[in-house]
Amino acid sequence: MAEPGLPPAQRAPALVFAGFLLLVASSAAVLFSEKLGTGPAAVRDFYLGSEARFTGPRSLAGLLETAVPHLLAIPLAIFAVSHVVAAAGVLGAARLRWLTRLSFALALLGVAAGFGIRWLAPWLAWAKVAAFLGLEALLLAWSALLAAAAWPPPRPASAGRAGRQEPRRQRRRRLHAPLGVDEQRLGPGGGGEREPGRAPLDHHGLR
Amino acid sequence: MRFLVDPGAGRLARARAPVRAFLAFAALAVLAHLLQRASGGGLSAEEVELHYLGAAPGEGLPRAALWEELHAGAFLYGFLLFMVGALLPTCRLRRAAGQALFAAAVAASLADLGAPFLVTALGGAGAVRVATTLLAPLALLAAVGAILATFGAGAPPRPERARG
Numbered sequence: 409m410a411e412p413g414l415p416p417a418q419r420a421p422a423l424v425f426a427g428f429l430l431l432v433a434s435s436a437a438v439l440f441s442e443k444l445g446t447g448p449a450a451v452r453d454f455y456l457g458s459e460a461r462f463t464g465p466r467s468l469a470g471l472l473e474t475a476v477p478h479l480l481a482i483p484l485a486i487f488a489v490s491h492v493v494a495a496a497g498v499l500g501a502a503r504l505r506w507l508t509r510l511s512f513a514l515a516l517l518g519v520a521a522g523f524g525i526r527w528l529a530p531w532l533a534w535a536k537v538a539a540f541l542g543l544e545a546l547l548l549a550w551s552a553l554l555a556a557a558a559w560p561p562p563r564p565a566s567a568g569r570a571g572r573q574e575p576r577r578q579r580r581r582r583l584h585a586p587l588g589v590d591e592q593r594l595g596p597g598g599g600g601e602r603e604p605g606r607a608p609l610d611h612h613g614l615r
Numbered sequence: 616m617r618f619l620v621d622p623g624a625g626r627l628a629r630a631r632a633p634v635r636a637f638l639a640f641a642a643l644a645v646l647a648h649l650l651q652r653a654s655g656g657g658l659s660a661e662e663v664e665l666h667y668l669g670a671a672p673g674e675g676l677p678r679a680a681l682w683e684e685l686h687a688g689a690f691l692y693g694f695l696l697f698m699v700g701a702l703l704p705t706c707r708l709r710r711a712a713g714q715a716l717f718a719a720a721v722a723a724s725l726a727d728l729g730a731p732f733l734v735t736a737l738g739g740a741g742a743v744r745v746a747t748t749l750l751a752p753l754a755l756l757a758a759v760g761a762i763l764a765t766f767g768a769g770a771p772p773r774p775e776r777a778r779g
Contacts, residue, residue, distance in 0.1 A: 420714070421700025424721055428693025431728070435686035442679040481690050488697065 412497040412557070419558040422492055426554035429485065433547040440540055448533035455525040455533070466526055475519050482515040489550045496557030507549065514543045627705060634702065634766045641695055642759050648691070649752045657748045660741035667734045681731050692724040692751070699758045706765040716761065720754035727751040
């Protein structure tokens with residue numbers, strides 16, 4: 409298995425992409441608070457109109473104007489970043505799948521919630537706020553994962569001879585084995601285990 | 616997409632046609648962006664200042680509009696820079712030249728994103744925005760051109776260099 413991380417030549421583009429993702433996320437946060445407001449009530453007023461703010465309900469054309477570019481841009485960004493993170497191998501397959509699905513789901517919820525507030529149920533403003541905050545958090549997470557892919561952690565001193573990182577479970581088993589016997593070196597029956605009809609191995613792996 | 620982070624010879628060979636098409640569209644997008652700016656007066660310092668600061672105090676562009684510009688620009692530049700940066704190491708360009716080109720494109724793009732805030736903060740400096748309007752697309756187009764030269768009809772891409 410290859411070490412996690414990107415090839416050296418591909419690290420700078422990944423870091424730059426992570427930086428620009430952070431710019432997108434931070435500017436989105438500013439825009440959300442400036443235009444929609446900072447809570448569900450303000451978000452509801454934005455979509456349904458407010459006498460206090462002298463605003464009317466949002467039109468379909470106005471909602472589509474925001475929704476259409478986001479329906480392309482957000483999935484494209486998630487698609488690209490998830491592929492890079494997957495190829496770099498910095499995250500387990502299950503976690504990666506979970507993170508990707510959650511990102512796509514929150515992106516869809518964020519876009520759909522605006523239409524929902526306007527024409528279905530005003531309480532969906534809570535969903536809009538939750539989806540936005542969740543997607544912001546996930547964009548930060550994706551950026552961090554890209555940075556981790558570009559800056560692989562230093563190889564631990566206990567790494568194997570072939571330069572491979574020792575799996576955590578294997579290392580724990582080795583450390584807890586009697587007299588610190590290296591199970592990998594001993595093979596089956598090592599670490600104080602007894603094979604039927606044979607004497608146990610000593611800490612050199614010999615009988 | 617995977618060949619961007621693990622560009623083996625086979626993957627690069629298979630990716631040549633779609634990469635060429637992508638680069639052609641990227642170049643068109645950058646040119647259209649430049650044309651859009653130019654047609655809106657983006658190549659004149661006075662027009663730029665009028666656009667952001669307004670004809671009189673208090674008539675300038677609202678803060679949200681500046682952030683909207685940054686939001687859209689960060690996605691566009693970020694995505695293009697990632698693609699271009701991942702493809703540049705496979706080019707026949709010298710490694711240092713490729714790195715310098717990528718660094719210039721990143722710096723020019725960041726400057727272009729920040730220029731509107733500079734104009735409103737200083738109450739002028741429209742010339743800075745004019746400069747970044749030209750520099751960012753030029754740097755991106757130069758990088759796209761360098762990659763096209765490799766992924767076009769010329770010599771095959773160099774996977775061993777892309778792996779660093």
